[in-house]
Amino acid sequence: MTGDGLTEHEGVVVEEDASVGRRRVDAVRGEPVLPGQPAAVAQVEVSRGAVASAAGSLSARRPRASARAGEVITNYLATAHLAVLTEALVTAAASGTDLGLAYDAIRVSSGASFVHETEGQVILAGSRDIGFTLELVAKDLGLFRALAERHDVPVEVAPLLDDIVQAAVQRYGQREWSPNVIRRLEDATGVDVQAPGSPARLVDTDPPAPGRELRPRSVTLP
Secondary structure, X not given: OOOOOEEEEOOEEEEOOHHHHOOHHHHHHOOOOOXXXXXXXXXXXXXXXHHXXXXXXXXXXXXXXXXXXXXXXXXXXHHHHHHHHHHHHHHHHHOOOOHHHHHHHHHOOOOOOHHHHHHHHHHXXXXXXXXXEHHHHHHHHHHHHHHXXXXXXXXXXXXXXXXXXXXXXXXXXXXXXXXXXXXXXXXXXXOOOXXXXXXXXXXXXXXXXXXXXXXXXXXXXX
16 A cells, blocks of 8 residues: 555556546446556566556556546546536526437537546436446545645635535435436426437447556647
8 A cells, every 4th residue: 555545566556446536437447547656667567568458558647646636637527527517418408409419419519528428328318327426526526625725726616516516415315326416407497307319327348458558748839
């Protein structure tokens, strides 16, 4: 155990409790989470290759603190995407827009997101089963707000998201699937956000493929 929620195994740092800290895509795909790795793993080709094959990609963000922060930030963004997606879908339904058409229109637009393409489908199916609970979303938000506060960042959206998620937890319970944050708006409007033909649960049917290592890089804007 590294002391920051990570475990080191054969030179690769992995999350100790993947069911708590992993993002929804990992819940869908059932893939292991690899928030970071020590520099030495770059020289351990056997371990790196084995884990890359299992996980699909390796994060080489260094040091460990940076890897952990990166995971917290991406989890926060997924929650933000979910919150605005639920408002968009309920508004579409309330306005009489065909929800299947709305889903496809969003998917090919600048408003698209991975959350829309995955969680949007189980929302429209009515199952809302993405394998990720409101309890875990609340934890992710708490981690992000703590990170921002520690670095004196006056975030404005995060407290609003926290209020939304906490209200859903109070109403539906912490073990409710996270996409059911939309139920607050459905209950308030009387709108049922469902569309025929949407899958009740997503399963990754792509065959396993060799992973790739993600390395830090500097981005130079034109």
